[in-house]
Amino acid sequence: MESPTTATVGRVSAAVVDERAARITIVARTAEETSPNATATRQMRLGPPATAPLLAVPVTGGQPTGPPVTGSIRLVVSPAHPSPTTGLPTRARLAVATGRAVAGASKLVHFGSGSVIGGRAALLVDRDLLRQLTRARDVVIVSATNGKTTTTRLIGAALGTDRPVVSNSLGANMTPGIVAALGMADPAATAVLEVDERWVEDVLGATGAGTVVLLNLSRDQLDRTQEVRKLAERWRRALTATPPTRVVANADDPLVTWAASAAPEVIWVATGQDWNADAAGCPNCSGRIAFEPGAWRCTGCDLARPTPDVTVDDGGVVLPTGRVPLDLGLPGRVNRVNAAFALATATALGADPSAAAAAAGAVREVAGRYRVATLAGLPVRLLLAKNPAGWHEALDLIAPAPAPVVVAINARIADGHDPSWLWDVAYERLAGRLVVATGERRHDLAVRLRYAGVEHVTVAEITEAVRRAAASPGHVPGAVVDVAANYTAFQEYLDLVGGPR
Amino acid sequence: MSAPRESAVRLGVLFPDLLGTYGDGGNALVLAQRLAWRGLGVDVVTVAAGEAAPDSCDLYLVGGGEDGPQVQATRELAESRALHRAVDRGAVVLAVCAGMQILGHRFPDATGADRPGLGLLDCDTVRVDRPRAVGELLTTEASVPDPSGPPGATLDLGVLTGFENHAGRTVPGPGSTPLASVEIGEGNGDGSEGVVCGRVVGTYLHGPVLARNPRLADLLLGWVVGADALTPLDDHEVDDLRTERLRAARSHELAPRRSWRDLLRRS
Numbered sequence: 001m002e003s004p005t006t007a008t009v010g011r012v013s014a015a016v017v018d019e020r021a022a023r024i025t026i027v028a029r030t031a032e033e034t035s036p037n038a039t040a041t042r043q044m045r046l047g048p049p050a051t052a053p054l055l056a057v058p059v060t061g062g063q064p065t066g067p068p069v070t071g072s073i074r075l076v077v078s079p080a081h082p083s084p085t086t087g088l089p090t091r092a093r094l095a096v097a098t099g100r101a102v103a104g105a106s107k108l109v110h111f112g113s114g115s116v117i118g119g120r121a122a123l124l125v126d127r128d129l130l131r132q133l134t135r136a137r138d139v140v141i142v143s144a145t146n147g148k149t150t151t152t153r154l155i156g157a158a159l160g161t162d163r164p165v166v167s168n169s170l171g172a173n174m175t176p177g178i179v180a181a182l183g184m185a186d187p188a189a190t191a192v193l194e195v196d197e198r199w200v201e202d203v204l205g206a207t208g209a210g211t212v213v214l215l216n217l218s219r220d221q222l223d224r225t226q227e228v229r230k231l232a233e234r235w236r237r238a239l240t241a242t243p244p245t246r247v248v249a250n251a252d253d254p255l256v257t258w259a260a261s262a263a264p265e266v267i268w269v270a271t272g273q274d275w276n277a278d279a280a281g282c283p284n285c286s287g288r289i290a291f292e293p294g295a296w297r298c299t300g301c302d303l304a305r306p307t308p309d310v311t312v313d314d315g316g317v318v319l320p321t322g323r324v325p326l327d328l329g330l331p332g333r334v335n336r337v338n339a340a341f342a343l344a345t346a347t348a349l350g351a352d353p354s355a356a357a358a359a360a361g362a363v364r365e366v367a368g369r370y371r372v373a374t375l376a377g378l379p380v381r382l383l384l385a386k387n388p389a390g391w392h393e394a395l396d397l398i399a400p401a402p403a404p405v406v407v408a409i410n411a412r413i414a415d416g417h418d419p420s421w422l423w424d425v426a427y428e429r430l431a432g433r434l435v436v437a438t439g440e441r442r443h444d445l446a447v448r449l450r451y452a453g454v455e456h457v458t459v460a461e462i463t464e465a466v467r468r469a470a471a472s473p474g475h476v477p478g479a480v481v482d483v484a485a486n487y488t489a490f491q492e493y494l495d496l497v498g499g500p501r
Numbered sequence: 502m503s504a505p506r507e508s509a510v511r512l513g514v515l516f517p518d519l520l521g522t523y524g525d526g527g528n529a530l531v532l533a534q535r536l537a538w539r540g541l542g543v544d545v546v547t548v549a550a551g552e553a554a555p556d557s558c559d560l561y562l563v564g565g566g567e568d569g570p571q572v573q574a575t576r577e578l579a580e581s582r583a584l585h586r587a588v589d590r591g592a593v594v595l596a597v598c599a600g601m602q603i604l605g606h607r608f609p610d611a612t613g614a615d616r617p618g619l620g621l622l623d624c625d626t627v628r629v630d631r632p633r634a635v636g637e638l639l640t641t642e643a644s645v646p647d648p649s650g651p652p653g654a655t656l657d658l659g660v661l662t663g664f665e666n667h668a669g670r671t672v673p674g675p676g677s678t679p680l681a682s683v684e685i686g687e688g689n690g691d692g693s694e695g696v697v698c699g700r701v702v703g704t705y706l707h708g709p710v711l712a713r714n715p716r717l718a719d720l721l722l723g724w725v726v727g728a729d730a731l732t733p734l735d736d737h738e739v740d741d742l743r744t745e746r747l748r749a750a751r752s753h754e755l756a757p758r759r760s761w762r763d764l765l766r767r768s
Contacts, residue, residue, distance in 0.1 A: 219522055227522075227567040280518035280550055281570040288551045288573070299551065417636065418664045420707050423527030443742035447712055450738055451527070451534050458741075 086187055088132055095126035096133075096183040103180065119176030122183060130175055130206040133182040137166075138190040139207045140345060141244075143200045143235075144215030145228075146390045148173070150330065151215060151338040152194040153366045158346035158356035164189035170367065170500060174199045175206070190349075197231050201238040210245040212263070213345055215338070216271075217255040218278045218389040219421065228255060232283045235259035248345050251308045254296060258283040258303055267320070267344050270308035271337045275389040277424065310344045312336050317343050317357070324353045329364040334393035368490070372480055373497035376463035378470050379480045380406075382493060386415065386486040388424035395425075398482045401432035402474030406465045408439035408485035408493070415487050419444050427452040434472040438465040439489045462493055509542030510725055513558030515584070516574045519550050523666065525564030525597050527709035531718050532560065539732050550574070554583040558592060559725045565598030565666075565707060568611035575603045578619055588621055593724045594701040597710060598667055601696060601703030602626040609669055622703050623674035624689075624696045631670075631690075637750040638665040638686030638694065638706055645697045645720070646678055658716045660684070661694070662746045663706025671696065671705075680704055685750045700724050713746065715739050 085093040103118025122129055140159075142152045156167045166185035168178050173194045182191060195203045197217065204212065214235065217228045232255040239247065239262040249260035251268040255278070260266050276296075282289050287300020297304035311318045316325040317340045328339055339360050346356040365371045369384045385394035398405050407430075411419045419441050427435075427449055435456040437445040442458045449456040459465040462483075469481050485493060494500060514529045529545060536543040548554045550573060561584060566574070578584050588594060594604070602608040605618045608626040618626075640661040647654040661681055670690030673679050680695025680702065681688075688694030688705055695704040702721070704710055711718040715736050723731055 229567060229569060277518065277521065281567075281573060286569045286573055290551075418523070418666065418707065420524030420527070420664060420709055423524035423530070423709055423712065424521070443738070443745050446738045447742050448527070451530050451712070453534075 084183055084185055084187060087136065088187075091126045092129055092132040095122040095124075095129045095179075098122055098125045099180060099183055115170065115180035116172050116174075116176050119172070119178070119180035119183075122179055123176060128206075129179050130182075130203065131208075133179060133187075134191055134207040134209075136187055138211075138349065139209035140190065140192045140211040140213065140349070141195050141200065141203055141207070141209045142193065142213045142215070143195045143197055145197060145218045145220045145387065146393070147215050147334065147338050148194045150335065150366045150369065151213065151341050152192055153363060154339055154342035154360045155213070155345050156192045157359040157363050158342050159190055159192065159349060159351055161346075161355040161359050162351055165192055166190070167192045168194055175202055178203065198234070201234050201241075204238045204242045204244070208242055208244075211345060211349065212239065212244045212247045213341055214247060214249045214256050214260050215341060216250055216253045216273060216275075216389065217259075218275060218387065219424070220387040220389075220416070228278050229281070229283050232256070232259045236262045239263045246348055248341055248348070251306050252296070254279040254289050254298075254303065254305075255283050257306060261306070266306070267310060267348060268306045268308045269310040269337070269340055269344055270312065271340075272312070272333075273337075275392045277388065310340055312340045319344060319347055319353060321347060321353060324357045326357050327361045329361055330366070330370060332393060332397045334396075367500045368494040368497075371494075371497070375483070375493070375497060376466045376470075378466055379478075380466055380483045380497075381480045382490065382497070383482060383484040384487070384490045385484050386490075388421050391425040391484075394484055395429045398430075398484060399480070401430070403476070403479065404434040404436065404469035404472040404474050404481065405430065406436045406438060406462075406469050406481060406483040407445060408462065408465075408483065408489035409437070409441040409445045410439045410486060410489045410492075411441045411444075412488045415489075422448045427454055430454050433474045434469065436465045436469045438462055439485065462496070509544040510536055510560065510722070511555075511558040512543055512545045513555060513561040513587075514545060514547045515554055515561055515563045516548060516550050516570075516577070517564060519570035519574045520564040520566035520600055522567060523565045523598065523664075523707040523709075525562070525600075525707060525709050528562050528564070528595060528597070528711040528718075531709065531711040531715075532562075532722060535715070535718055535722060535731075535734060536726075538734055539730070541726060541730065550577065554578065554581055556583040556586040556590075558587060560593040560721060561587065561595070563594065563596040563600030563604065565600060567599075571599045571603055571608075572610050572616060575616065575619065578603075579617075584619065584621065588699075588701060591700065593721050594621065595711070595721055596622070596701070596703045598665075598705055598707060601705065602667075602669055602671065604701065604703055605671065605696070606674070621701050622696045622698050623676035624671050624703070625674070626669040626671045628668065629670045629690065633666070633668045634670075634687035634690075634705075635666045636664070636686055637746065638663050638688060639684045639747065639750040640681035640688070640694050641684050643681035643695075643717075645680060645702070648699050648724070656720055658714065658720060660747070661704075661706055661710070661717065662713050662743055662750065663704075663708035663710050665705045666707065667705055671703075685753070713739070713743060 085096050099118040099122025102121035106117045142148050156165045159165050164186050166189040168181040173196045178193055236259040243264055246265045247260045247263040248267045250256040250271050252271045252273040276291050282298040284303045285301040287298050289298050295305050309320050316323050342360050343356055347353050372381045383394055385391045411417050431454050435454055437456050437458045446458045459468050517526050533543045533545055596604045603618050604622040605624040605626055606620055607615050608618050609628040610616045613628050643658040643661050644655040647656050673696045677696045677698045679693035680697050683692055683694050719731050
């Protein structure tokens, strides 16, 4: 049942009965379902986690070790902007309203932004919500091990030059986070979606996205994510099952190339990527892949580097339509490559190359990455590096020796519990300066640095770590201290300096 | 074997491009540095996939990895038999996780089918209907039979700490000795952890294992250069790491658990 008058969603209330027992009751009423004499009520009672775990666990920013939150929350939602759900079926509208209510409730009890839990609640009401929310939009999916948040942002900026764009800009990159973002947005805006590597199949299947951007695949979160070859297989399967109009893909990553070549049209980007440690075995035939500068091929089958359509040089990007100069606000070679993906994508979707390049160039930080902030009264720059391939690029960005650097390593669930990847990073390249090791796994890092022959100290607390770095002889007074952190450590420090903007 | 050496220790790192997913390349660095800090020469020979493995090294390292590359590494070593010749000569081998599995008699491939292993460790690896073993692994006091001592003599290693991540379970055979008993975690799956046959040592411990367990590193080096050549090193930072990891394991901070995302996907 669709109603042309969508302003009144009615009353939605959500009661968290017992968080610890994973029991939650959502009661939602919509105006459309309410007749003068009767009240239509949807009520869902979730069982214990084994059968219906959807709302069982505190999410982003939650405090799993804190006291249990009990009691009930009641709130009234009055939709301020009717537009996001215009034209949607009633069930989808109800789902969006429920999601917002639960997100609000979650915020009230300090579980974080609430977007993920709200999205999950919305999906409970309408399993098909992602399809409904993307029926009338162009959709771009961006996935990778590294660089997906930055590239999503750059594509958003480039496309934003001539059309409205919506993005899951806070990095909630699985279906719940995506529906939460879309539920707040202009229904016609182009959706540029960062998608977790493992969720590409689901999101592509639901949205039928016209454009899929695949950057790279490498080892990450060793204890949790699947082997990278299995991820490549799943990408390939997804592109076969729901072929997009175009794929924009890395020609220098054999795993990505193999996955992307299942698509009918691919725009190949030459990335010059030289992290190949995860691609020695051919994803197609298990044979050996031979790498030489600017080329690779399998020695057992005909998988080989495709001819690139897009290349990067020092001051610009060469697109199929010609070269575009690029003056990028983000640092490093890796971000020039991310920008090349963004320009290739945006121009394929009709954006003007020069305007797109100017917009991408104006981006200075992405979800706090590269932000220069003040910590312990000292200027610091926040860098995110969370796996060997990411560190490989980050080591180029860090201020050269003898400038000290703070390196923070955690190993929480979002980081992966196994930090043995520290031994795959060439920390030897940090020699000639003081490295201050911090984070919950600073002792793992200290042992790694000892064997790397790098001078280091361990400091438990971040502001003290920054002070210690600034007190080292290699520090020039007033210079920015680089703080390179993996995922949860980065989020923690970002919150200390004001959070994402 | 224990006479003072003139020549550098030859350290063979086998197929790190195939079997190096879990930071096990660090084991080579640990061994090389512990020799270098003591003024002992070391020559690291890295053998990439497709290259011929030498049979002349003193100590070989085989790391962990994914199912497909595991099969490829086995194929190359089965064809060349270089590692077999080296072990016959008394070479030392440390094989971690997938490396241990392929050194046994048989192991399951990606499809679950049995593949013949290299037969250098008396053990079988089988697929079981249980969740993947992922988490901190801590053993009780470990010791291994002294290959050059009198019968029954052992070399003590202290407790072993590391991180495990494997689907298969390993059954030690009568011709082998487990490396240790499990205090926390899964290990071989029968309460034991690791397999030792002479100077060939297999373990499920990543971390890398030799970074977290310097006594095991020195045991392997001692088999090559003689224990007397191994002067004490300052391992206080490793001691700090071990203290912190033992505490974490015993408080089950990293007990294997399914994430809510896994649960969400299943529903």
